[in-house]
Amino acid sequence: MARAYSDDLRGKVLAAYAAGKGTLKELAERFGVSYGWVAKIHAMELRTGSRSRPPQRSRGRQSRIDAGMVRSLVKRCPDIVLRELQQEMRKAHTVVSIAHLARVLGLRLKKSRSTPPSVTPKPTASVAKPSSSGSGRSRPKT
Numbered sequence: 001m002a003r004a005y006s007d008d009l010r011g012k013v014l015a016a017y018a019a020g021k022g023t024l025k026e027l028a029e030r031f032g033v034s035y036g037w038v039a040k041i042h043a044m045e046l047r048t049g050s051r052s053r054p055p056q057r058s059r060g061r062q063s064r065i066d067a068g069m070v071r072s073l074v075k076r077c078p079d080i081v082l083r084e085l086q087q088e089m090r091k092a093h094t095v096v097s098i099a100h101l102a103r104v105l106g107l108r109l110k111k112s113r114s115t116p117p118s119v120t121p122k123p124t125a126s127v128a129k130p131s132s133s134g135s136g137r138s139r140p141k142t
Helices: 007-018 024-031 035-048 067-076 082-091 098-105
Strands: none
Touching: 007 024, 007 035, 024 035, 067 082, 067 098, 082 098
16 A cells, blocks of 8 residues: 655645745646645645644444453453453453454464364365266267
8 A cells, every 4th residue: 555645745845835836736746746636735735724644544443342451351360261251341241252352362363384284185086087978968969
């Protein structure tokens, strides 16, 4: 994902436009940015009066789980399992799934590279059906 332009560049472009050193299109070419970006930051300055970048929005909803409370429960009882932890959270009037608790604690559900491979044998060519007879559809009708 592309990074945002710095507040320094934003300030320089807007200061140059305020000083009358060119149109928005000319300044976009001079500073090596798109005209759309320059027009957008100029409109934002007119609307808000600020030259600084607005704060980034966070994606998704905020978690209802207090991570500090979960960690304190785990510290108090280090051998607690996720299902018991879920019941403790329910007592604190917070309903949460086991999967979400695992995410909060930083537990991963990925396979470990150190585990031995599966003992289930993979099918081989000797197990497969022969295809020399062909299907009934490929034969010409007589």
